[in-house]
Amino acid sequence: MPSFRALLRHLFVAPLAAVFVSGAAVGAPVDIVDDQGQALRLAQPARRIVSLAPHITELLYAAGAGERVVGAVQYSDYPEAAKKLPRVGGYSAVDMEQVIALKPDLVVAWKSGNRNAHLDKLRALGIPVFINEPRRIDDVAKSLAQFGRLAGTDAAGEAAAKAFRARHAALVAKYSARPRLRLFYEAWNRPLMTINGEHLISDVIRLCGADNVFAKLPVLAPTVDVESVLATQPEVIVASGMGEGRPEWLDDWRQWIRLPAVARGNLFFIQPDLIQRHTPRILDGAERLCGQLEEARARR
Known part of the structure; x- marks a missing residue:
């Protein structure tokens, strides 16, 4: 592990x-x-x-x-x-x-x-x-x-x-103009880590028609706190973790029942190797994320 x-x-x-x-x-x-x-x-x-x-x-x-x-x-x-x-x-x-x-x-x-x-x-x-x-x-x-x-x-x-x-161009044509969603990407839970707008993952988020709620932070992979996440009111929370399975800590957000991502059931997982590595498989991760965001749009 x-x-x-x-x-x-x-x-x-x-x-x-x-x-x-x-x-x-x-x-x-x-x-x-x-x-x-x-x-x-x-x-x-x-x-x-x-x-x-x-x-x-x-x-x-x-x-x-x-x-x-x-x-x-x-x-x-x-x-x-x-x-x-x-x-x-x-x-x-x-x-x-x-x-x-x-x-x-x-x-x-x-x-x-x-x-x-x-x-x-x-x-x-x-x-x-x-x-x-x-x-x-x-x-x-x-x-x-x-x-x-x-x-x-x-x-x-x-x-x-x-x-x-x-393949990238085909995904752009299909998803980039879709209605925007506010997304929090949770790279890790302790400490609570995310990514800013300069990170490759943010480019994937943009491709799929969403906005990274922490895009303006100056650090590439910053730590944040729960209060700052709640303040951004994300409609979608996507976690990666370190293994092939969905991390249990993604469900910790369920206690915040009024958070849009929780209220609408938009807590998603993507295998880290498909979205955190700068390789051709990043498009496999993009396809999964884009599909998840289509589910989120249907729940608006």
Whole structure:
């Protein structure tokens, strides 16, 4: 069972000139800018990649680069093949010795989750570091294309990005103009945690035609109190938690019988891996949320 710290993540070869991998020449240099605005140049596509966040691991596989990944952090559990990767600690407590022992030619890191001290040490050792930080749904597609370039699986990465954008556009067309609902997203109960308007989950909420009641808070994943939630009078409360099952603490809101979300029976759950990870599965979570909000609109 993942720890509370894991929740904050849910947030964090020898070249062969004549060989082509998914449309990219093995020896071709890669010039790219990461999500922190830093330019990165690889002499050739990476062949030994270490992932420092579960969502990065999943994105690498989705971009056709799974065979290039030689190590990953704890909870990198999707797809199934990722479970067999050597572990290099957790996203916030990276085992630097394990990373170095794997002799990576690229480390892909998470701006919000990994410690700068770890990344600075890797750079000092001459290991290229690419920073990933998706904040909008379309950033997932961007990441897929970027990871394909980094690993030399350009065709697979671009195809995955194109399919993701097409599915996203279909959801936007179907739900974004629906009557607005006021929604409180409960990431955790003790402490009571939510997300602000800059978080990827808020982009999903907007996609489905709702407004995050704490969108204006300055912190990406802030703690709030019960009184502030009651003051916003949400029509819908959505919880995630840390497991596949609906958290029992979602029902704690039932004591507030005059709260619109409670009075109308709009207490919903979405499996965290489907809405808290910055991966193609975010659209699975979006479809579930959009469906739940249609139920809520019918109860107005």
